[in-house]
Amino acid sequence: MPELGRAALVAALGLILYALVAGAYAAWRGRRRLLDSATNALVAAFAAVAVASLVLVGALAGRDFSFEYVARSTSRELPMGYTLAAFWSGQAGSLLLWLLVLTGAATAALLCNRRLVRQVLPWTVPILAGVAAFFAFLVVGVASPFETQVAPADGAGMTPSLQNPYMMAHPPMLYLGYVGLTIPFAFAMAALASRRTDERWIVATRRWTLGAWTFLGFGILLGAKWAYEEVGWGGWYAWDPVENAALMPWLVATAFLHSVMVQEKKDMLRVWNVVLVAGAFALSLFGTFLTRSGVVNSIHSFTESSIGPFFLGFIAVVAAFSIALVLSRLSLLRARTRLESLVSREAAFLYNNLFLVALALTILWGVVYPLVSEAVRGVAVSVGAPYYDFFAIVFGLPLVLLMGIGPVVAWRRASLRSLSRQLVWPAAIALAAGALLLVGGAGSSTAGLVGYTFGAFVAATIVLEFVRGTRARKSLGAGGWWSAFSGLVGRNRRRYGGYVVHAAIVVLLVGAVGIGAFSTTEQARLAPGQSLAVGDYTLVYRTTEQRRGANAQELRARLDVHRGDDRLGTLRAGKNRYLAEGETSNEVGIRTDWLRGEDLFVIADQFNADGSVFLKALVNPLVNFIWLAGLVFVLGSAVAMWPDAREQRRLAERFARDGALARA
């Protein structure tokens, strides 16, 4: 039923345009019933986009190749999970997903904050509609998933590298993050347009921002896991432009999550915060542009398309609109207090913001420079990993140090004496850890040694923060230790959830430094019966096996794995020849040792006619800490997002007369 899909999208575009125009008029003239009507139009647009999405899901599930999109992205033999994931593997489908998530998120945000939007921030409706209108225009007029054709006998299939379980979850996660950043952007801009720059837009969007940031962060890690297993070069993050595209808004959103606390506690950084919100949103649009325009020569640029200019134009409009609005409201955003000391929690947040934004801008320059160079000078250049690694260390290490120092500095001002007293134990633990690592042989990499020492410092600070806080709560009569601990976290969910997220960064650091500084690589051409030693392992090549998979011919080198005298098992590494797609992919063999946290990672690069195989084997120490960090990160975010009944009551009382905050 492509006609229904098309009709639903046209209806959605009409509804969104109505929400834009009627919502703007209603906000300008204070017409509340018209604003309600515009809000309803956005809700109805979500329903219409959901209908269109169901039509596409139905066409994918039924392998209806009369849909050009279905024929381009799937084939009869493609397993059903990947067939359904084709919804977001192509350009038109992924834009439809953007629109679906955006209208869904807009509906939820508007309904949760109906009274706030109605009475205080009416401009939220047209701003959300403006963003949605752009994506609705794209899926209706530029890249429709409902183009039809005479159905071919079979489809072209899916790009092999996308046929990975992590790829089924990674794009929707990223899109939830990208789209989620639209909500704080819309509320922040609406607050400026409505001249209501008090805290309400922050309170209303706090969980939206945290949620979007969590999805984006977790999505980045899922993408890293996919790259590790599927791209098969043995690493987890290659500073690919499209990976960077997701990292940049995440870094800016991270800066915002810290600096917004300064606004809440000290009523400072109000201009900076709206700039960060707008920047994170613009970067999320830029990320979608990079992924979908095919402008960057990247492993992710599976499509070449004509949507690039539209995206660039829209990003320019968003930037101009945000800058104009911020400049016109500068007088309302003036801070009422000043930084009292350079040694204070708010100063630490400021330093953290400067490093995070500097890192994001450096990455942005690395992504944009090749495009600018090619456009202006006609010279194609590439910015490689050494550039990014250098700045990741220059800005990253101070950030890690700040993660350790920031939490123990008091608000307003702290004397150097009390600060040094707080830092004695973490510093001693870090130095002891560094010395132990040096004795243990970690001195082969100075960067690795420094990274682990800093990580130990942060971990010690976090543990001590929990210990000191629990002890203080207990001394206040909180009962037993557990009751004191749960009371501590329950009363300060954002702070202690944030510490858990900091712990996740330490765990990530352990894994990233492990694989980056201490991995071992060996390669050789092996005939059957010959062996290759890598690290503590010995691989014995036995034979080559072939079998027919669900939609590919699978070729594998079978290897026996030994460590010392122990035979640990069998590992298979090889290639898949995808029949419908006519493409070949590397299928690496990974043996995980959970106790050591390390992976034995084998790539079978080349199968020769004489039965020999060219193997590359790596031992990636501690790499599994990277994936563990993802789980700790989600746990910390969940703690920070968990509703706090006490705070809800306080906010309800604060905004009772307005009735302007239904749910914080």
Add this chain to the structure above:
Amino acid sequence: METLALVLGALLTVLCVLFVARPLLRQARENGPDSPAEVARVRLLEERDRALAAVKELEFDHRTGKVSDEDYRALVGPLRRQAAEALRALEHEEHPEREGSVVDVHG
């Protein structure tokens, strides 16, 4: 199939139009924008909450050893005064007839 698609499309359109038009057909009171007094009240409430939270935070930080006795003594007075001023201003805003009420922020 095409007819079914057309019928479903038409149904969707009619439902959307009805849903969008519903608020316009309602006899609802049009609320005006917030008065300047309301805007000021929200600002004062924010200041009050911020000041009280700062006092509590300082006391907890002092208890955990993050703030030394000397720093605590220097900071607590101004913060309490600030909180008292915020409470007084709010009291005045809400009940202008009650002048000179005593505000205690030590508890």
